[in-house]
Amino acid sequence: MNLRLDTTAESIPTAAYTVRRGVPADAADLASFAARTFTDTYGEYNSPANLAMHLTSTYSLAQQTRELGDAGIVTLLAHRYAQLVAYAQVRRGPPPPCVGGAAPVELLRFYVDKSHHGAGVAQRLFEEARRAAAALGGAELWLKVWERNPRAIAFYRKCGFVDVGVADFFVGVDRQTDRVLVLDLRDGPARTPS
Numbered sequence: 001m002n003l004r005l006d007t008t009a010e011s012i013p014t015a016a017y018t019v020r021r022g023v024p025a026d027a028a029d030l031a032s033f034a035a036r037t038f039t040d041t042y043g044e045y046n047s048p049a050n051l052a053m054h055l056t057s058t059y060s061l062a063q064q065t066r067e068l069g070d071a072g073i074v075t076l077l078a079h080r081y082a083q084l085v086a087y088a089q090v091r092r093g094p095p096p097p098c099v100g101g102a103a104p105v106e107l108l109r110f111y112v113d114k115s116h117h118g119a120g121v122a123q124r125l126f127e128e129a130r131r132a133a134a135a136l137g138g139a140e141l142w143l144k145v146w147e148r149n150p151r152a153i154a155f156y157r158k159c160g161f162v163d164v165g166v167a168d169f170f171v172g173v174d175r176q177t178d179r180v181l182v183l184d185l186r187d188g189p190a191r192t193p194s
């Protein structure tokens with residue numbers, strides 16, 4: 001049964017979304033959602049071969065099962081009713097040289113289903129991701145975003161991130177340039193971008 005209501009994204013109250021930590025039992029749902037949202041976002045800019053390579057290495061059931069069971073990675077899932085509509089992953093990991101700071105934590109992935117863009121779930125999920133980063137001991141939250149993804153860059157700027165440089169990102173064998181953005185977690189509570 002499809003529980004999605006026939007409601008425009010703009011009219012959905014933020015409280016209608018639930019956010020919880022993912023567990024290995026979520027792997028199948030997450031793997032398929034993550035592959036679909038990556039393809040929706042970047043599919044048209046990559047060759048089918050490079051895209052397939054990336055989806056296999058990053059969003060396979062085995063890989064997502066591993067990540068969901070990894071204590072160093074926090075995966076957050078946002079649902080509307082029983083439907084997965086967004087996810088975020090936060091982890092400790094070595095940052096690129098342009099990220100300074102005492103205790104950097106990475107916002108590894110942050111994806112909202114396109115039918116929920118602009119609905120407020122991104123803000124709700126980001127608040128939880130920020131909390132998770134602080135709980136991992138982070139003093140700075142950093143991320144990489146493709147230089148030609150203006151909507152994501154605009155969203156992160158609204159959240160308070162600043163641009164500190166560039167880093168490579170590979171889709172298959174294609175080397176692309178990402179902007180590297182950093183948010184100081186000690187600046188107080190999350191901004192709530194409207």
Ligand SMILES: CC(C)(COP(=O)(O)OP(=O)(O)OC[C@H]1O[C@@H](n2cnc3c(N)ncnc32)[C@H](O)[C@@H]1OP(=O)(O)O)[C@@H](O)C(=O)NCCC(=O)NCCS
Nearest residue numbers: 041110111112117118119122144145150151152154155194
């Ligand atoms: C990035 C993402 C999480 C942001 O969530 P969202 O609900 O779309 O965010 P918002 O609508 O609150 O904010 C996006 C902002 O970008 C603006 N925007 C939209 N299209 C834009 C464009 N082409 N160029 C510049 N800004 C743009 C919007 O107007 C909005 O700013 P405003 O609130 O000042 O008007 C979501 O769009 C998404 O999941 N995108 C696909 C996956 C992705 O790119 N993930 C990031 C990977 S690093």
